[in-house]
Amino acid sequence: MTTDQTTDQTSNEPAVVVLDDQETTESAAAEPTRKLAANEHACIDCGVGVPDADAADLIRVDSSRPLNGAPVELKFARCVECTAISERAQELLDGHPAARQRWASAGLHRIASALLALDLIGQPLPDGPMEQPALARLVRHLFEPGASARWVTDYAPTVARPTGRCAVTRWSHVDERQALQVRAGYARALAERRAAESGPVRVPCPEAPDPDLAACLLCGVGAVEVSAVDALKHGGLKAAEDLCWSALVVATPGVIGAPPSPEAVRGWTCPACTQAIRDVGSVGHRACMQSLRTAAKEQGNAALDARLATVTDDGLDTIVSWAGVVLRRRGKGYAAPRPNRVAWAHVAQIKDPPVVDRGDE
Ligand SMILES: [Zn+2]
Ligand SMILES: [Zn+2]
Numbered sequence: 221m222t223t224d225q226t227t228d229q230t231s232n233e234p235a236v237v238v239l240d241d242q243e244t245t246e247s248a249a250a251e252p253t254r255k256l257a258a259n260e261h262a263c264i265d266c267g268v269g270v271p272d273a274d275a276a277d278l279i280r281v282d283s284s285r286p287l288n289g290a291p292v293e294l295k296f297a298r299c300v301e302c303t304a305i306s307e308r309a310q311e312l313l314d315g316h317p318a319a320r321q322r323w324a325s326a327g328l329h330r331i332a333s334a335l336l337a338l339d340l341i342g343q344p345l346p347d348g349p350m351e352q353p354a355l356a357r358l359v360r361h362l363f364e365p366g367a368s369a370r371w372v373t374d375y376a377p378t379v380a381r382p383t384g385r386c387a388v389t390r391w392s393h394v395d396e397r398q399a400l401q402v403r404a405g406y407a408r409a410l411a412e413r414r415a416a417e418s419g420p421v422r423v424p425c426p427e428a429p430d431p432d433l434a435a436c437l438l439c440g441v442g443a444v445e446v447s448a449v450d451a452l453k454h455g456g457l458k459a460a461e462d463l464c465w466s467a468l469v470v471a472t473p474g475v476i477g478a479p480p481s482p483e484a485v486r487g488w489t490c491p492a493c494t495q496a497i498r499d500v501g502s503v504g505h506r507a508c509m510q511s512l513r514t515a516a517k518e519q520g521n522a523a524l525d526a527r528l529a530t531v532t533d534d535g536l537d538t539i540v541s542w543a544g545v546v547l548r549r550r551g552k553g554y555a556a557p558r559p560n561r562v563a564w565a566h567v568a569q570i571k572d573p574p575v576v577d578r579g580d581e
Pocket of ligand 1: 263264265266267268298299300301302303390
């Protein structure tokens, strides 16, 4: 609950919290709140004054006084607009048994608070039935700012604003900081929706010390596909790059099929090849074979899969990584090949082992 007080000077001093607000002077239009008229109660959500005649029922809320914690019962109404929002929230909850299961009795409060947040910033409520991910997204980003902007939040569980008052207009009690939090939540929800609709994004290999080796050193993919939602969750493309690509130094280039050299091969590996190196315990022909087998299965390349099954331990060194191809070709004066679009594409047209020999073309 928020204890921020910008609307009433008296409430900054806990000792002067008043329950009937006799001392507060009205200063007309600029004030975000006003005294309640007789037979009027504040809307529990948006805070506007609701004539008792217009309120279906008064809502009783148990609260406590600040300092001494003495119990106090407060009464609120719910305006026509907020009643419609509450009914819409109930409809959405009824349409999503999973939400009810997940949030139990708090489900209605969560959904209604998110919808109230939309109302507060003048955004239309979602129309018709909502997909579960869309509802979860809305609640994730708007429930908290929406709940903390509700009028009742300043009155329960502790009375933190003078009673006997209401908002001059719907939501007029909400200060700029709270409104900004709602807008920020709405912007996040929108960004996440766009990401969900935009499909996967390609996360390119980071810059490599050798510009010709700007792809996975083993399988040769130049970019890794991740869902845009995942990229957004991790903080954007740059952060996703750190997650997707692992730095690799191969001290003995021969173990990945590159020409022998005292110079280490430095660059990056994609998630699949990083995993293969981890599974095998070291970088080398065995890790290449593991990654290649995974790729053959994922690509549904039965012919390649069958051929790989015939490669014996002695034949493992016939598997040449993409970095091996680049360095072999360069050693013979050929231009370096472009990164692969598909993992291990440089071994796609193998006939017999040696699996790869494009470096000798
Ligand atoms: Zn209201
Ligand atoms: Zn790879």
